[in-house]
Amino acid sequence: MTSSIGQKKGSSRQRKCGFCRSNKDNECGQLLMSENQKVAAHHKCMLFSSALVSSHSDNESLGGFSIEDVQKEIKRGTKLMCSLCHCPGATIGCDVKTCHKTYHYYCALHDKAQIREKPSQGIYMILCRKHKKTTRNSEVDLEEGVNEHELEPSPPKGKKRGRKGKPRKTNLKGQSEDTRSTSSHGTDEIESSSYRDRSPHRSSPSDTKPKCGFCHAGEEENEARGKLHIFNAKKAAAHYKCMLFSSGTVQLTTTSRAEFGDFDIKTVLQEIKRGKRMKCTLCSQPGATIGCEIKACIKTYHYHCGVQDKAKYIENMSRGIYK
Structure with missing residues (x-):
């Protein structure tokens, strides 16, 4: 007893x-x-x-x-x-x-x-x-x-894309959502006892070239991932296809496409932030904001990882469908 x-x-x-x-x-x-x-x-x-x-x-x-x-x-x-x-x-x-x-x-x-x-x-x-x-x-x-590769917000001017442009939900802890992410940042390394680094991918001091906020690669990948759009005001950057297939980005109408590769900057900013806690199914790195369109599927990818994993990308420009 x-x-x-x-x-x-x-x-x-x-x-x-x-x-x-x-x-x-x-x-x-x-x-x-x-x-x-x-x-x-x-x-x-x-x-x-x-x-x-x-x-x-x-x-x-x-x-x-x-x-x-x-x-x-x-x-x-x-x-x-x-x-x-x-x-x-x-x-x-x-x-x-x-x-x-x-x-x-x-x-x-x-x-x-x-x-x-x-x-x-x-x-x-x-x-x-x-x-x-x-x-x-x-x-x-x-x-x-936001970290050094995120974007300065601007008022949304356009309409959402054909696939509704909603951020994908995540299935975690037994919940019935598709994809999950979170906001805060940080790494295992800290600079003092009370300060946490807020970027999950810290660049070396010598690495000053813009990197995509989603896949963390630079202009060397433009051929495969589309043009790297750069927003100098916030040192922000994102590949066209990384934005195009991300679940929560919103394309602008034809009358207001002078922003960031035809995308509303604020939605790209939010999507990069959301991606910080979304690990890629293939490479296990954050930034995987592209999810399978099957609601019950919890797989998420970077654009290039989806290609490598032989995922099927569907593009219908006339209807604004990218998934």
Whole structure:
């Protein structure tokens, strides 16, 4: 009897989130645990963590994230102190690039940060108290705080393409969605105990040539992926075909096609941001915003990876269908 109680106590001690070190299921989502019971994390603590990317691997996952990635993020969190409680594990940062505030999910709620969660668009982000202000200001801050290859927004002027131009949803954690992504950025490397790098693909200092925000390649791939359109104001770039087949981009009407390769810049910006947490089925790298049009299928690709995996691309210019 005593032994049994001891085991239960030990088990209960283990059932603490690797990020927030608590078991508050009601605020942080369900506490998930790996089969070997060595890794535990709340659903929301993972969902909003900056460097976690959804995994389509057949290997064991925790809430749709690979166990290995979760362990790396927990390890990264040991050097990140929460702006509210000053304890480690704060892997959730304000999505304004210049802001250094980082939180546990629970602490973000209690610090009155703005939680922005739009599963249909793959948006999971947090704005600290200082930067949440109004919805309009928050959106401006977010757009100013994107990484070096994202685009400056402009008001949408055109109509959506024939395949509705909606961001594809993701099937994770047993949900019935097609594709999933999230917002925040970050890498395993950090520059200080309270700052997280916000670009999943950090370029070397000597690499100054524009790279596509989706496939992360440059003009050397123009022949296969279409022209690399460059927007110098934000050092943003994207290949034509990477934009053309992405699920959430919107083509402009013929009267307003002087923007970014015939695409509304704001939708391309949003799509690049969404792609940061979408791993390619073939190469396992982020930026895979092109999904299979079969609703039950969760495969997502970069344009060139879809070609390599012998996926079928359908183009009907007269009807505006690209899938």
